[in-house]
Amino acid sequence: MRTVPISDADDPRVAPYVSIRERDLAGRSDGRFIVEGKVTLSILLERSRFEIESVFIGRSRLEPLSEILAQVPPEVPVYVAPQAVMDQVAGFPIHRGVLACARKGQPFGVEKLLDAETLLVLNGISNHDNVGAAFRNAAAFGAGGVLLDEQSCDPLYRKSIRVSAGAALWLPFVQAGQGEDHITGLQSAGFDIWAMTPRTTAAELHQLKPSAKTAILLGPEGPGLEDALIDRCRPVRIAMAGGFDSINVATAGAIALAYCHATSMAGDD
Template sequence: MRIVSISDADDPRLAPYVSIRERDLTGRSDGRFIVEGKVTLATLLERSLFEIESIFIGQSRLEPLSDILALLPQDVPVYVAPQNVMDEVAGFPIHRGVLACARKGEPLALDALLEAETLLVLNGISNHDNVGAAFRNAAAFGAGGVLLDEQSCDPLYRKSIRVSAGAALWLPFVRDGQGKDHIGRLQNAGFDVWAMTPRATAAELHQLKPSAKTAILLGSEGPGLEDALIDRCRPVRIAMASGFDSINVATAGAIALAHCHTCSVTGSA
C-alpha cells in the first residue's frame, strides 16, 4: 500500500475531500464522486465499475481495514490523518473514518441495458435515499440495470451509494434523457413496460406474469407518474388495504421486482 501521512487539513492532495457535504449538494463538475464507509469501500475495490483515485482514512482505521486495503492497486494513495484533521477537511464529523474518491468515467449508453430481462426505470425520483434504496432492491431481485431520467438524483451521490449498500457502484445504470423517450426505446427493444400506479383500473400486480423482458417504471413520491407516461405503458397496481393506496416508491419497486424474480424462478404468475 502507498500510505501517505497527512497532518495539515490544507494539504492540496486532499482537495477532492474538502467540504464534501456542500459539494454533494451543489454537484461536482470534475467527474469525481465520494464513497463513505467500510462496506461501500470494499465494494468499490472488489466489484466496482469505476476507477478509484485515492482513499482518505482516520489513523485508527488503518489496521482494521488492512485486508480491504490490500486489494488496492499500488499506485493508489491511502491518505491517513488524525480524526480531527479528517473532520476539518470534510467539514463535519466523519464517524466512520473512511472515505474514498473515484471517477465516473464515460457514462453507459442505453443500449448497454437493453439485453437485460428485467430493468428498473426511475422517473423524477429526487430523493437520494429513495434512489439508493431502489438500487439496493434492483440488485437484490436480479434486475439487469437501472434507467433514470435526468430529473432523478445521481446514484453516485455519497448518501445514495451508502443506502444502496454499494449496489450503485456495480449495477449498470444510465441517467439521461426523458421518461417519454425511455419508454419508446424500451418498447422498441421488446420490453413490456409496467407503469406502477394506484389507478383502480390498473392490472393487479399479483395477477400478472412478467414478459420475457419487463421494465418496471416508477414515478416520484407524491404526484407519481404523469398520465401521459402511464397511458403509453401497461398500468399496474399493488393491491392494498381499503382506504390506502400509497407506499414508498422504493418499496413499490421492491414488491414489483420481487414478483418478477419469483415468477422467473418458479415459472408461474
Template sequence: MGFPMPVFSVSDPADPRVAAYTSIREKDLTSGHGGRFIVEGKVTLETLLTRLRFAVESLFLAESRLEPLKGLLSKVPAGVPVYTAPQDVMDQVAGFPMHRGVLACGLKGNIPQPGEFLAKDEPRSGPLLLLSDISNHDNTGACFRNAAAFGAGGILLDERCCDPLYRKAIRVSSGASLFLPYAQGGTGLDMVNAVLSAGYTVWAMTPRAEAAPMQSLPVPDKLAILLGAEGPGLPDDIIAAATPVRIPMSGGFDSINVATAGAIALAHVFGEKQG
C-alpha cells in the first residue's frame, strides 16, 4: 500500500501491544497507566497529529480505514507504531462496535496547576473560562469547544472537575481539549483567588436575582468567566469572592445547561471585543 510508516497487524484481541485500547468505554486512562488518554475518530486524530501538543504513543485502526487515512498517516511522528486489525477484532478490543475505526493513544504529560498556568509570562488575547465541580464529561467537552469557538485564552479547572482528556470529553470538544491551554488542580476557591491575584475580574455565573445582568456590565480587559455544577451551582464562598453575574431569562425559568451558559457568556464577550 506504500504507507509512510510501518503498520503492524493485530489478529488476537489479547495482544499486549493494544492493551491500552482494551474496554475503553469503561475506563479512564488519564489518572493511571502512565497518564495515557484515548482519542477516537478522524477529526480528533487529525488535531492530535497536527497540533502536536501531546506526545502520541500509538495508533490503532480498523483495516478498512488505512487507505482512506493514508494522507493523514503521513503526519504520524517517526517511531510511533500504527496497529491495524479486522473490524471484529478491533471491536473486541475496544469493548463495543468501533464504527469510526480510528483510535490513538496519547500521553498526558505534566498538566500545570492553575497557579503555575497564571505565572507563565504568555500573552492571552481572550478571557479565561473557569470550571468548578463540573463532573459531566459531555459538559466539560462542550465547554472546551465553546471556549475555542469564542476565543478564550485558556481554561482552568479545579480538582473536582472531570478530566478533559477523557475519551468522551475529547470527542464532544471536537478536539479542542487537545490544543486549548488548560490547567487543573486545587479547590474552586483557590482557583478563583489565584485568578484574582493575577489581576483578572471574575464573573461568577449564577441565576441569583441579585446578580448583575451580564449585558449591564462593561467587559474588563482581563476577564475570567466562572461556571459551577448544574443543580447546586457555585457555592456561596466562591460567589462572594467574585462578581455575581446572571444571564437574563424569561419569567419562571432561571436555569440552562452549564455549557450553554458558558457559550452565551463567551459569545457576549467575544462580540463586545469584536465591536
C-alpha cells in the first residue's frame, strides 16, 4: 500500500476532494466521483466496475481500516491527513474519515442491459435517496440492471451510492435518453413493461404473472409517469387502502421487484 502523508489542505494531490458538497451539487464535469464510508470503499475495491484513482483517509483511521486498505492496488495512492486537514479539504466534517475517488469511465450502452430478465427503469427520479434506494432494491431482487433517463439524478452521487448500499457501484446501469426511447428500445428487445401507476383501471400487481422479460417503470415523485408513457406500456397498480394513492417511489419499485422475483423463482421449481 502506498500511503502519502498530506499536511496542507491546498496540496494539489487532494484537489479532487476539495469542496465535495458544492461540486456534487453542481455536478462534476471531470468524470470523477467520490465514495464515502467503509462499506462503500470495500465494495468499490472488491466488486465495482470503476477504476479507483485514490483513497483519502483520516490518520486515526489508518490502523482500524488496515484490512480493507490492504486491497488497494499498489499503484493507487492512499492519502493520509490529520482529521482537521481532511475536513478543511472536503469543506465539512468527514465523520467516518474515509473517502475515495474513482473514474466513471466509458458508460455502458443500452445493449448491455437487454439480456436481463428483469430491469428497473427510472423516469424523472429527482431525489438522490430514492435513486439510491431503487438501486438497493433492484440488487436485492436480482434485477439485471437499471436504466435511467437524463432527468433522473446521478446514481454515482455520493449519497445515492451510500443509500444504495454500494449497489450503484456494481449493478450495471445506463443513464441516457428519454422515457419514450426507453420504451421503444425495451419493447423491441422483448420486454413487457410494467408502468407503475395509481390508475384504478390498471392491472393489480399481485394478480399478474411476470413475463420472461419484465421491466418495471417508475415515474417522478409527485406527478408520477406521464399518461403518454403509461399508455404505451402495461399499466400496473399496487392495491392500496381507500384515501391513499401513493407510497414512496422506491418502495413501489421494491414491491414490484420483490413480487417478480418471488414469482419467477416459484416458476423455476
